[in-house]
Amino acid sequence: MxxxxxxxxxxxxxxxxxxxxxxxxxxxxxxxxxxxxxxxxxxxTPACALQAVKESNIEVLAYSRSEGSETYRQKIAAYYAKHDILLGHNDIIVTTGGSEALLFAFGSIMDVDDEIIIPEPFYANYNGFSTASGIKVVPVISKIDNNFALPPIEAFEKLITPKTKAILICNPGNPTGYLYSKEEIKKLADIAKKRDLFLIADEVYREFTYDGNSHYSIMQEEGLEDYAIMIDSVSKRYSMCGARVGCLVSKNKKVIETALKFAQARLSPPTLAQIASEAALDTPQxxxxxxxxxxxxxxxxxxxxxxxxxxxxxxxxxxxxxxxxxxxxxxxxxxxxxxxxxxxxxxxxxxxxxxxxxxxxxxxxxxxxxxxxxxxxxxxxxxxxxxxxxxxxxxx
The missing domain is CATH 3.90.1150.10 (Aspartate Aminotransferase, domain 1)
Structure with a gap:
C-alpha cells in the first residue's frame, strides 16, 4: 500500500x-x-452584502484577477485609510480567506526548516499552516496570570537563531482576546528592525476592541514598511465566514510580487464572494x-x-x-x-x-x-x- x-x-x-x-x-x-x-x-451579515449578490447580473461566472478585482482592492485601501493606514491598492492581494493569506505569507518569506516565533496560545491553524509549509514554530509562552500580555522582549531575543525569519502575532488575539497596546507593537517593531525579521500581524478582529481601547496596526508604524505583513479577512468583521475572502497587505514590493506568484498558481479568489465583500465595505459604522x-x-x-x-x-x-x-x-x-x-x-x-x-x-x-x-x-x-x-x- x-x-x-x-x-x-x-x-x-x-x-x-x-x-x-x-x-x-x-x-x-x-x-x-x-x-x-x-x-x-x-x-x-450586512444586508448590503447579500443584496449585491442577489442583484448581480452575471451571465458567466468568470475568474477574477489573481490579486483580486481592482475596484475591490481600491475600496479596501479606502477602508484602511479611515483607520489611519495609508497604502495603495497594489499593496493588497485578495485571498481565499485569511488562511490563504497566511499560507502566501509563509511561502513568500520562509523556506523549509526556517523558523517563526509566535506568542502562545495562538490560533490553532498556525500549527497546521507551518506544517504545510515545512517551517518550524518557535513558541514564546504568554500566561493567563497576566491576561496573556506580550512576553518580555528578552524572551523573543533568546529564541532568535539564523533560521528565524519572522514573528507572528494575532491582534486582537484568538484564542485569548488579548489586545496588544501601541507600546507593545512598537517593541515588536523595534526587534523586527534590529534583527532583520518580518513582523506578521493577523488583524482579522481589528473592529472588535472593548473598554475604550483602540486597535494599533503594524501598518501604522513608521519605518516598518519593509518588515510588516498584515493578514485580514471579511469573515468576522461582517459575519461572512462562508465568503472565504481575505487579503494579504504589505508595502514591501518584493513580498507582494512574490505572493502574487502564489496567487497566480491558484488562479483567483472567488468572484461572487468578492462582490459581496466589496458591497460590505459600505456597511455603516x-x-x-x-x-x-x-x-x-x-x-x-x-x-x-x-x-x-x-x-x-x-x-x-x-x-x-x-x-x-x-x-x-x-x-x-x-x-x-x-x-x-x-x-x-x-x-x-x-x-x-x-x-x-x-x-x-x-x-x-x-x-x-x-x-x-x-x-x-x-x-x-x-x-x-x-x-x-x-x-x-x-x-x-
Whole structure:
C-alpha cells in the first residue's frame, strides 16, 4: 500500500473541529448542543452584502484577477485609510480567506526548516499552516496570570537563531482576546528592525476592541514598511465566514510580487464572494457600534458567570470574541468529549474547544478550553451552567 507523507502524518487536527463526530452523535441521540467551540458569529451579515449578490447580473461566472478585482482592492485601501493606514491598492492581494493569506505569507518569506516565533496560545491553524509549509514554530509562552500580555522582549531575543525569519502575532488575539497596546507593537517593531525579521500581524478582529481601547496596526508604524505583513479577512468583521475572502497587505514590493506568484498558481479568489465583500465595505459604522455593544455585554455575562464556578480561572478579553478558561481538570480533551458523549442537563450539553491545540509546546494548556462567546446572553448563561454542573459530575 502506498504510504502517507510524513508531512501529512504530522499535520495536526483542529482542536476546534475534531470533536464534531461526537457532537453529531449527540444530536442523533436527541441532545441539544450549545456550540462554544467555533468563532461563527450569530450576528446577521450586512444586508448590503447579500443584496449585491442577489442583484448581480452575471451571465458567466468568470475568474477574477489573481490579486483580486481592482475596484475591490481600491475600496479596501479606502477602508484602511479611515483607520489611519495609508497604502495603495497594489499593496493588497485578495485571498481565499485569511488562511490563504497566511499560507502566501509563509511561502513568500520562509523556506523549509526556517523558523517563526509566535506568542502562545495562538490560533490553532498556525500549527497546521507551518506544517504545510515545512517551517518550524518557535513558541514564546504568554500566561493567563497576566491576561496573556506580550512576553518580555528578552524572551523573543533568546529564541532568535539564523533560521528565524519572522514573528507572528494575532491582534486582537484568538484564542485569548488579548489586545496588544501601541507600546507593545512598537517593541515588536523595534526587534523586527534590529534583527532583520518580518513582523506578521493577523488583524482579522481589528473592529472588535472593548473598554475604550483602540486597535494599533503594524501598518501604522513608521519605518516598518519593509518588515510588516498584515493578514485580514471579511469573515468576522461582517459575519461572512462562508465568503472565504481575505487579503494579504504589505508595502514591501518584493513580498507582494512574490505572493502574487502564489496567487497566480491558484488562479483567483472567488468572484461572487468578492462582490459581496466589496458591497460590505459600505456597511455603516452604526452596524459595528451595535455589534461591539452586543459583544461587550456577552463578554461581561460570560466572565461573570464563569467567575462563579469554584476552581475556574478566566482571562478577561479586550478584543475579539474568545476567552481562555482554566478548569479544575487534568485533560480538557477528555472532558470536552465526555460532555458530548455522556453528559446533559435537561437534554442539553455544550461543545468547547480544548486549548492544548492552541499551543505548540507539548503538555501545555491541557487543563484549558477556549470559549467563543458567539451566543446571546441567555444561551451563554445556560451554557455556563451546563459547564458548572459538568465539572461537578466529571471525574478525571
Amino acid at each position: 502506498p504510504s502517507i507523507s510524513n508531512k501529512g502524518q504530522s499535520m495536526p487536527q483542529s482542536p476546534i473541529r475534531k470533536l464534531v463526530p461526537y457532537a453529531e452523535e449527540a444530536v442523533k441521540k436527541g441532545k441539544s448542543i450549545y456550540y462554544l467551540n467555533i468563532g461563527q458569529p450569530d450576528i446577521k 452604526s452596524y459595528f457600534d451595535d455589534v461591539k455593544e452586543e459583544y461587550v455585554e456577552r463578554r461581561n455575562t460570560l466572565i461573570s458567570e464563569l467567575q462563579k464556578i469554584e476552581g475556574v480561572k478566566v482571562a478577561k478579553p479586550k478584543g475579539a470574541f474568545y476567552c481562555i478558561v482554566e478548569l479544575p481538570v487534568k485533560n480538557s480533551d477528555d472532558f470536552a468529549q465526555w460532555l458530548l458523549e455522556y453528559f446533559q442537563v435537561d437534554g442539553e450539553t455544550i461543545m468547547v474547544a480544548p486549548a492544548g491545540g492552541f499551543y505548540s509546546t507539548p503538555n501545555v494548556g491541557l487543563n484549558q478550553i477556549r470559549i467563543a462567546y458567539v451566543l446571546n446572553k441567555e444561551r451563554l448563561i445556560k451554557a455556563v451552567n451546563i459547564l458548572k454542573e459538568g465539572l461537578k459530575a466529571y471525574k478525571d
